Every structure is written in structure tokens, then in C-alpha cells.
Amino acid sequence: MTKITDVVDLEKQGEIAILMINNPPVNALSVGVRKGMADGVKAAMEDDSVKALVIACAGRTFIAGADITEFGKPPQGPGLEVPFGLIENGPKPVIAAIHGTALGGGLETALVCHFRVAVPSARFGLPEVLLGLLPGAGGTQRLPLVVGVEKAIQMIATGNQISAQEALKEGLIDEILEGDLVTGAVAFAKKVLAEKRPLRKIRDRREKVEAVKGKPEVFAEARKAFAKSRRGFEAPQACIDAVEAAVNFPLEEGLKKERELFAKLMMGSQSAAQRYAFFAEREVAKIPDVPADTPQIPINKVGIVGAGTMGGGIAMNCANVGIPVIIMEVNQQLLDKGLGICRKNYENTAAKGRITKEDVEKRMALIKGTLSLEDFSDVDMVIEAVYENMDLKKEVFGKLDKICKPGAVLASNTSALNINEIASATQRPDFVIGLHFFSPANVMRLLEVVRGEKTSKSVIATSMAFGKRIQKIAVLVGVCRGFVGNRMLAERSREANKLLLESGSPQQIDKVIFDFGFPMGPFTMSDMAGLDIGWNKATSKGATLRDRLCEAGRLGQKTNAGFYDYQPGNRTPIPSPLVEKMIKDFAAENRIPQRTISDEEILERSLYPMINEGTKILEEGIAIRPSDIDVIWIYGYGWPIYRGGPMFYADLVEVKKIYDKLVEFQKKEGEVWKPAALLEKLAKEGKGFKDFRR
Ligand SMILES: NC(=O)c1ccc[n+]([C@@H]2O[C@H](COP(=O)([O-])OP(=O)(O)OC[C@H]3O[C@@H](n4cnc5c(N)ncnc54)[C@H](O)[C@@H]3O)[C@@H](O)[C@H]2O)c1
Incomplete structure (x- = not known):
């Protein structure tokens, strides 16, 4: 065996050479791998005793992509084109032997080989689009030639992976091998030699794309579909451009086009935002004063109080990963209703x-109902999801404290209430924590883990690990009204309501927010959630526009009328002349002059107060890092990932510009616009949130 570099070896089994890559954890294509591949392939090609070469990987996977820590840094060592050229244009057959996942540059490596074999569990994909990029080493050019245009666009522009079975069916691999992969790949190589099979270069195989050559309508159609399913994202569109080039141009020209498109995406703000979000999502697990080895409480059974909207969803999260749950309600009817919704959701997923x-039955069997809290004596963690009412929550926690075993974690799913006050109802405030799920709880990825004054480090570590186990992105935050997400949202809502009275147009405000990339604007969102959340019919006196809408029976989508009108059974908002009049009257009564407001002003007034509030949240230590706030907004509120989250966006706009705007609005509108001290400091120093350190 010859060591080529620290991470690449070359060995020989008779006439067959094996280039073995060993770059844990995922055999990323770092500089050592690229150099090792280039030198190793060259050595094998020059060695007359070698007749064929197998490329394989040690560890848990084939090459699973580029080394993204090298992104944005000056290139080192050979680029991939060097080993790729040696493989594809070399005189000897090269076989990729694939296990685990061949992703990104890994799949591109396999595509320059003449043959591909894989184990049955192998998976294949080009996920670059998920980082706002496209496969930049020939993936967009070679994949269509081997699987056809439709499948290639599907894979490249979504980043979705396919199985070995599908890869075989599509012609992406030549054989699925049972048993030891390298042994099988060597045997396959011998077969290729014995049968004198010609070298099958993908670059020369154009039969699958001939039919769409010179047919721009095929690509126009795909662009339209992706403009809808990936609204606002640039990379999927560029992926389609690249595939079109693969069809219409010879390889060298197509590769040039691919490089140009790649460079443009790499320089753009969307990819920067998506790569930032990728790291931000991984960073949230790091808590400065709670080291990774903090002892955790084993969670083998969870109790949930309340089988309403949230309780049911939370129970499903646990059952999905095999954690037994007991869920308590106040009466049988509500319990049956809650469990029935869980079943219905599962059945829809199965459909x-x-x-x-069988999964439906298995999961439902893990969720047991009860009418008695006494049944919670053996659970390791309770998640309370009763109505948002402090007295009720304190009563429930007081009872839980007496019933639950010592060492059990007592968590509340409150959206805004003070965890310290809830904890004060128990004799174990160190075991009390907030676990703030987002609605629908079985779908939304975010979990705000709310640390109380007295919450122990072990309970924090346990809760963060629990969040990960139930497949959430858990972000640790501190206690304040609304925590991070809802506290910032309140700023946007306040300003949206003012803008509404000044502009008279919910549709203009909603459109600006929708076009920015959110799933919907604030008024469509209110209509969906119901305008009567927190509204009290008995005490309502028409003091706000919302009061008036509710008093008029306009409670949102559920009554086919809210800020907008709705056709029964249809959720498309229709502008309402009646609401327009109600806004006009309300503004007149309150002496609020109406005027035409620019989209730019709407955007600034919607987002800058949120950024200002986010800065205060950082100042107060409620969030650990600016990027934690961004993760919360991306995964809890639909902030477009290609804009990186509010704090990343602030850097993009420039903190100084935001500061100046806040000062301008402060002069006109008063103290709610006062810039946070930290924002002022960063602006005056010409810095951004990327420079923020505690
Ligand atoms: N709905 C959301 O979007 C959302 C999002 C995040 C957090 N939350 C929070 O989650 C909690 C629950 O909200 P929801 O939307 O699920 O409310 P919900 O009204 O749908 O459900 C609450 C359930 O709790 C039950 N309940 C009341 N008192 C009880 C008691 N003493 N013992 C057992 N069950 C009791 C009720 O019967 C009801 O079924 C609230 O604190 C809320 O602020 C809600």
C-alpha cells in the first residue's frame, strides 16, 4: 500500500489498483483529498501493471461533498478538474465504489468515472442548491446526460437524494453489489477487463438529452414551476440554466457556463445567507456555560398536560421517535378529540x-390518554400545554411538583409568560424550564428552550438534547415577555397596525412582506390565526380596529371574513371594501392622516423595529448570539433563509443605515424608535452583528 497523502492511499490487488480515501467524518473533498486523488490516479495510470482503478472510501460514507470550511477562502492545492481530467480522459477503466452518500462533489467524482457500483443502502444527491449554489464541478453537465433532463433538474434544483435502487433504474449506477463493497468492485473491474468493455464516458453519451435540444419551452416550464415551489430563490433557476447549457452545448462550453453561474451564485448574497444559516443552525447547540459533557437526565417517558392544538402536536413529536407519552385532559370528550386529531394527522401522512x-398504529400506541395528573408519577419530563393563563399554569405546576418523581423535568409551552413565576409554584425551580414549540407543533422545526433564573445546567442540557432527539432545532433563550421570536414579532405587528391606518391597505403591507420572502404578510397571518385570540367580547369597546372587526363578527378565515373576505372553503384573501371603510373611519376618528406610503417605507418600518428589538435581546443576554436570533426567525417564523435572518440582514443593509433610519423615525414618531445602545455603538464603529462578541 502506498500513502499518497495523509488522507489517500493507493493499494494493488493484482491488476486492479484501489484508491482509498480516508478523510473522516464524511470524506469531504478537502485539499488533501483532491491532491491525493490527482497524484494517486496519475500513479495508477502510469503503472503498467495496473489495468483498472477502483475509487472507494473508508469510514461511513463515500465522498459526501466539498469541504465547506474552504468556501470563501483562497483556493489551495489542485482544483477538482485535475483529478477529474485524469480519471475521465485516462486510458484505463475507473470504477467508483459507493457506500453511504455520494453527495455534491462526491457524486461529481462518481460521474467522471467510467462505471459506478454501489451497496443497496447508498444514496445519491447534489445538495449544493440548499446552500444557494449549484454543483460546480460538472454535476449540472454530466448528470442530465446520464439520467435525462427531467430527473436531473429534479435532483439538482431541489437537492433531493435518490436511493441506489432508483439510481440503478435511472442508469446512474451500473450495479448494486451485495457483500463487501471493495471486494465486489474489484470483481466488477475484472469483469470489465475480461469482457473488454469500452470506457463509458458520460460526456459522450448524449442520447438522453437529444430530444430536448433546442426546446427552450421545456426549461421555461421548469423555471416557472421552481419560481413557485422555491419562490424567491435564485439558485434553482441557475441550476436549470446550467442543465439547459448541458443540453445545448458541448461539454467544455457547458462546463464554462456552469463555472460562470456558480461564481455568480457564490458572490451573491443569497448563498452567503444560506451558508451562514447552515453554520448558524449547528452553532445553536453550543452554550458557553453548559459544556457538552454536562450530565443529562434520561428521558424515557413524557407527560403532556392539555390535548389542544399544541399538546397533540407535541405528543406526535415524541411518538415519532419512539418516546412513550401520556397526555392528560380535563374531560373524556376533549381527550378523545385531541387523540383523534393526532390519528387523523398520522393517517394523512400515511395517505x-x-x-x-403500521407506523400509524405503532405511533398511536405510544400515546396514552388520561384524565388524571396522578398518572404522571413515573414520567421523566412533563410538557404543560394548557391555556395561556398564569394562575392556571401555576396551579398545574403546583400539582405536578407534588405528583412527579424527584428529578423529573417540568416544562411549560407558554408563548410569553414568565418561566420564573411558573417555577415559583414548585419546590424545584431548578427543574423548571420553558419548551416553546411553534404551531403546528408536529411540523415546525423550531423549539425555543427558555432558561429560567434557577434552571439547572443539567435540565438545560437535557432539554437541548431532547429537542434534537425529537428532530427540532432547539435554541436556548432567556426569560422576557414573548422570549426572542414573539418579542420581536410584537414590534412588527405594532408597526403593521400603524401602517394599516396610515395607508389604508392591508394588501399593500402584506404584499411587501410576502415579496420579501415570508410565507404571508401580517394581516393574512392574523386572519389565519383568528383575530379573536386574546380578544374579549364582554370587555371589547371598539378601542382598536381589531376590536371593531371582531365585534362585527369578522374573526378571520374561520368566519370567511377578517381583514379580508373569503369564499367559503377557499383561503385566498379578497380585498374587502367594508374593511377599507372601517379603516378609513377609524383613522379619521383618531386623527391619523392617510397617505400613499412607499413599499420601501413599509419594509423599513416592518423590519427595522424587529432588528432594534433583536439588538436589545442581545444586549440583555436573552439570546446568546445574533445567529441564534436568525435561526429562530428562519425556522419559527418563515424568514426567507436566503436573507439569512434579521441580524444577518441588518449587516447586509448595513447597521449604520438602519441606525440612521431609526433616528429619523425617532424624531418623527417618538421613543419606540430609539436605537438600542448596542446598535448605536456598532453603527458608530462602522461594525455589524458579525463583529459582535460577548
Ligand atoms: N397555538 C399556538 O399557536 C401556540 C404556539 C406556541 C405556544 N402556545 C402555547 O401553548 C399553550 C396551549 O395552547 P393551545 O393553542 O394548544 O391551546 P388550546 O386551547 O388548543 O389547548 C389547551 C388545552 O388545555 C386543556 N386544559 C385546560 N386546563 C387544563 C388542565 N388543568 N389540565 C389539563 N388540560 C387542561 C384544554 O381543555 C385545552 O384542550 C398556551 O400556553 C399557548 O400560549 C400556543
Whole structure:
């Protein structure tokens, strides 16, 4: 065996050479791998005793992509084109032997080989689009030639992976091998030699794309579909451009086009935002004063109080990963209703083919109902999801404290209430924590883990690990009204309501927010959630526009009328002349002059107060890092990932510009616009949130 570099070896089994890559954890294409591949392939090609070469990887996977820590840094060592050229244009057959996942540059490596074999569990994909990029080492040019245009666009522009079975069917691999992969790949190489099979260069295989050559309508159609399913994202569109080039141009020209498109995406703000978000999502697990080795409480059974909207969803999260749950309600009817919704949700998922009918039964069997809190004596963690009412929550926690075993974690799903006050109802405030799920709880990825004054480090570590186990992105935050997400949202809502009275147009405000990339604007969102959340019919005196809408029976989508009108059974908002008049009257009564407001002003007044509040949240230590705030907004509120989250966006706009605007609005509108001290400091120093350190 010859060591080529620290991470690449070359060995020989008779006439067959094996280039073995060993770059844990995922055999990323770092400089040592690229150099090792270039030198190793060259050595094998020059060695007359070698007749064929197998490329394989040690550890848990084939090459799973580029080394993204090298992104944005000056290139080192050979680029991929060097080993790729040696492989594809070399005189000897090269076989990629694939296990685990061949992703990104890994799949591109396999595509320059003449043959590909894989184990049955192998998976294949080009996920670059998920980082706002496209496969930049020939993936967009070679994949269409081997699987056809439709499949290639599907894979490249979504980043979705395919299985070995599908890869075989599509012609992406030549054989699925049972047993030891390298042994099988060597045997396959011998077979290729014995049968004198010609070298099958993908670059020369154009039969699958001939039919769409010179047919721009095929690509126009794809662009339209992706403009809808990936609204606002630039990279999927560029992926389609690249595939079109693969069809219409010879390889060298297509590769040039791919490089140009890649460079443009790499320089753009969307990819920067998506790469930032990728790291931000991983950073949230790091808590400065709670080291990774902090002892955790084993969670083998969870109790949930309240089987309403949130309780049911939370129970499903646990059952999905095999954690037994007991869920308590105040009466049988509500309990049955809650459990029935869980079952219905599972059955819908099964109907879409995402889980089996057996999975539905298995998961439902893990969720037991009860009418008595006494049944919670053996649970390791309770998640309370009763109405948002402090007295009720304190009563429940007081009872839980007496019933639950010592060492059990007592968590509340409150959206805004003070965790310290809830904890004060128990004799174990160190075991009390907030676990703030987002609605629908079985779908939304975010979990705000709210640390109380007395919450122990072990309970924090346990809760963060629990969040990960139930497949959430858990972000640690501190206690304040609304925590991070809802506290910032309140700023946007306040300003949206003012803008509404000044502009008279919910549709203009909603459109600006929708076009920015959110799933919907604030008024469509209110209509969906219901305008009567927190509204009290008995005490309502028409003091706000919302009061008046509710008093008029306009409670949102559920009554087919809210800020907008709705056709029964249809959720498309229709502008309402009646609401327009109500806004006009309300503004007149309150002496609020109406005027035409620019989209730019709407955007600034919607987002800058949020950024200012986010800065205060950082100052107060409620969030650990600016990027934690961004993760919360991306995964809890639909902030477009290609804009990186509010704090990343602030840097993009420039903190100084935001500061100046806040000062301008402060002069006109008063103290709610006062810039946070930290924002002022950063602006005056010409810095951004990327420079923020505690
Ligand atoms: N709905 C959301 O979007 C959302 C999002 C995040 C957090 N939350 C929070 O989650 C909590 C629950 O909200 P929800 O939307 O699920 O409310 P919900 O009204 O749908 O459900 C609450 C359930 O708790 C039950 N309940 C009341 N008192 C009880 C008691 N003493 N013992 C057992 N069950 C009791 C009720 O019967 C009801 O079924 C609230 O604190 C809320 O602020 C809600």
C-alpha cells in the first residue's frame, strides 16, 4: 500500500489498483483529498501493471461533498478538474465504489468515472442548491446526460437524494453489489477487463438529452414551476440554466457556463445567507456555560398536560421517535378529540405515502390518554400545554411538583409568560424550564428552550438534547415577555397596525412582506390565526380596529371574513371594501392622516423595529448570539433563509443605515424608535452583528 497523502492511499490487488480515501467524518473533498486523488490516479495510470482503478472510501460514507470550511477562502492545492481530467480522459477503466452518500462533489467524482457500483443502502444527491449554489464541478453537465433532463433538474434544483435502487433504474449506477463493497468492485473491474468493455464516458453519451435540444419551452416550464415551489430563490433557476447549457452545448462550453453561474451564485448574497444559516443552525447547540459533557437526565417517558392544538402536536413529536407519552385532559370528550386529531394527522401522512399504516398504529400506541395528573408519577419530563393563563399554569405546576418523581423535568409551552413565576409554584425551580414549540407543533422545526433564573445546567442540557432527539432545532433563550421570536414579532405587528391606518391597505403591507420572502404578510397571518385570540367580547369597546372587526363578527378565515373576505372553503384573501371603510373611519376618528406610503417605507418600518428589538435581546443576554436570533426567525417564523435572518440582514443593509433610519423615525414618531445602545455603538464603529462578541 502506498500513502499518497495523509488522507489517500493507493493499494494493488493484482491488476486492479484501489484508491482509498480516508478523510473522516464524511470524506469531504478537502485539499488533501483532491491532491491525493490527482497524484494517486496519475500513479495508477502510469503503472503498467495496473489495468483498472477502483475509487472507494473508508469510514461511513463515500465522498459526501466539498469541504465547506474552504468556501470563501483562497483556493489551495489542485482544483477538482485535475483529478477529474485524469480519471475521465485516462486510458484505463475507473470504477467508483459507493457506500453511504455520494453527495455534491462526491457524486461529481462518481460521474467522471467510467462505471459506478454501489451497496443497496447508498444514496445519491447534489445538495449544493440548499446552500444557494449549484454543483460546480460538472454535476449540472454530466448528470442530465446520464439520467435525462427531467430527473436531473429534479435532483439538482431541489437537492433531493435518490436511493441506489432508483439510481440503478435511472442508469446512474451500473450495479448494486451485495457483500463487501471493495471486494465486489474489484470483481466488477475484472469483469470489465475480461469482457473488454469500452470506457463509458458520460460526456459522450448524449442520447438522453437529444430530444430536448433546442426546446427552450421545456426549461421555461421548469423555471416557472421552481419560481413557485422555491419562490424567491435564485439558485434553482441557475441550476436549470446550467442543465439547459448541458443540453445545448458541448461539454467544455457547458462546463464554462456552469463555472460562470456558480461564481455568480457564490458572490451573491443569497448563498452567503444560506451558508451562514447552515453554520448558524449547528452553532445553536453550543452554550458557553453548559459544556457538552454536562450530565443529562434520561428521558424515557413524557407527560403532556392539555390535548389542544399544541399538546397533540407535541405528543406526535415524541411518538415519532419512539418516546412513550401520556397526555392528560380535563374531560373524556376533549381527550378523545385531541387523540383523534393526532390519528387523523398520522393517517394523512400515511395517505401521502410518507409513513406506513403500521407506523400509524405503532405511533398511536405510544400515546396514552388520561384524565388524571396522578398518572404522571413515573414520567421523566412533563410538557404543560394548557391555556395561556398564569394562575392556571401555576396551579398545574403546583400539582405536578407534588405528583412527579424527584428529578423529573417540568416544562411549560407558554408563548410569553414568565418561566420564573411558573417555577415559583414548585419546590424545584431548578427543574423548571420553558419548551416553546411553534404551531403546528408536529411540523415546525423550531423549539425555543427558555432558561429560567434557577434552571439547572443539567435540565438545560437535557432539554437541548431532547429537542434534537425529537428532530427540532432547539435554541436556548432567556426569560422576557414573548422570549426572542414573539418579542420581536410584537414590534412588527405594532408597526403593521400603524401602517394599516396610515395607508389604508392591508394588501399593500402584506404584499411587501410576502415579496420579501415570508410565507404571508401580517394581516393574512392574523386572519389565519383568528383575530379573536386574546380578544374579549364582554370587555371589547371598539378601542382598536381589531376590536371593531371582531365585534362585527369578522374573526378571520374561520368566519370567511377578517381583514379580508373569503369564499367559503377557499383561503385566498379578497380585498374587502367594508374593511377599507372601517379603516378609513377609524383613522379619521383618531386623527391619523392617510397617505400613499412607499413599499420601501413599509419594509423599513416592518423590519427595522424587529432588528432594534433583536439588538436589545442581545444586549440583555436573552439570546446568546445574533445567529441564534436568525435561526429562530428562519425556522419559527418563515424568514426567507436566503436573507439569512434579521441580524444577518441588518449587516447586509448595513447597521449604520438602519441606525440612521431609526433616528429619523425617532424624531418623527417618538421613543419606540430609539436605537438600542448596542446598535448605536456598532453603527458608530462602522461594525455589524458579525463583529459582535460577548
Ligand atoms: N397555538 C399556538 O399557536 C401556540 C404556539 C406556541 C405556544 N402556545 C402555547 O401553548 C399553550 C396551549 O395552547 P393551545 O393553542 O394548544 O391551546 P388550546 O386551547 O388548543 O389547548 C389547551 C388545552 O388545555 C386543556 N386544559 C385546560 N386546563 C387544563 C388542565 N388543568 N389540565 C389539563 N388540560 C387542561 C384544554 O381543555 C385545552 O384542550 C398556551 O400556553 C399557548 O400560549 C400556543
